[in-house]
Amino acid sequence: MARRLLHYRPSKRAAKRAANVNILVTEDEPAIRLTMAAALRSCGYDVSAAETGVEALASVEARRPDLIVLDLNLPVMDGWEFLRILRLRPAYAQIPVLIVTAEHGVTASKLGAQGCLAKPFDLEDLLEAAEELLRGRGANAHMEASVSQAASRHRP
Numbered sequence: 001m002a003r004r005l006l007h008y009r010p011s012k013r014a015a016k017r018a019a020n021v022n023i024l025v026t027e028d029e030p031a032i033r034l035t036m037a038a039a040l041r042s043c044g045y046d047v048s049a050a051e052t053g054v055e056a057l058a059s060v061e062a063r064r065p066d067l068i069v070l071d072l073n074l075p076v077m078d079g080w081e082f083l084r085i086l087r088l089r090p091a092y093a094q095i096p097v098l099i100v101t102a103e104h105g106v107t108a109s110k111l112g113a114q115g116c117l118a119k120p121f122d123l124e125d126l127l128e129a130a131e132e133l134l135r136g137r138g139a140n141a142h143m144e145a146s147v148s149q150a151a152s153r154h155r156p
Contacts, residue, residue, distance in 0.1 A: 001005075003093045012037040013037050018043050018045045019044055020118075021044075021045050021067070021134060022045070022046045022047075022048065022064075022065045023040050023045045023046070023048075023065055023067045023069060023130065024047075024048050024050060024056060024068045024069070025040065025047060025049045025050070025069045026049070026050045026051075026052070026055075026056040026068065026070045026071060026074065026082070027049070027069070027071040027074075027100070028051050028052065028074050028075055028151060028152050029070060029071075030051075031131070032119075033152070034049075034079040036069060036100075036123070036126060037039075037049050038128070039127060040126075043127055043130075043131075045130070048065070051074070051075070052075050052076040052077055053076060053077030053078060053082035053085075054077045054132045055076075056068070056074075056077075057068070057082060058084065060092055060095070064092065064095070066095070066134060067096050067097075067134055068080065068095055068096070068097045068098070069098045069100060069126070069130070070083065070098065070099055070100065070113070071100055072103060073101070079099070080111070083113065085114060087112055091136060096113075096115075096134070097111075097112075097114060097115075098126075098129055098130060098133055099116040099117070100117045100119060100121070101116070101117075101118065101119060102118070104118075106118075114130050114133050115132075115133055117129060126145055
């Protein structure tokens with residue numbers, strides 16, 4: 001996952017847009033969480049991180065993110081419960097969510113998310129998905145097609 005980070009360079013326009021954009025990365029695996037956060041920071045995003053759904057909710061309440069990158073299999077409160085609670089709160093219901101999961105058959109539309117990346121994924125795919133969702137062009141059908149194409153590159 002990390003080797004592709006060295007090759008990704010956001011466009012000048014994307015880098016300019018990244019200023020003052022807050023992304024919350026919620027992932028329980030420290031290496032994955034740190035790698036995703038570092039990749040997003042390399043594009044100029046302000047990144048906060050959480051290990052559990054409970055930490056993620058506290059983070060959202062402390063500072064509303066512009067995008068949430070969410071693993072589903074989290075301790076204490078899993079990603080499904082986090083997303084359910086998030087969508088029930090009017091102040092946070094419209095925050096775009098990018099699911100990252102190793103589970104098969106998960107789609108963004110089933111969860112009320114705007115995008116879904118299948119693990120393992122290239123960091124470039126994460127960065128492109130984040131940029132697309134932040135631009136507001138992250139239609140579920142298009143994003144899931146992109147995810148399927150990215151996932152097929154990682155299967156033997």
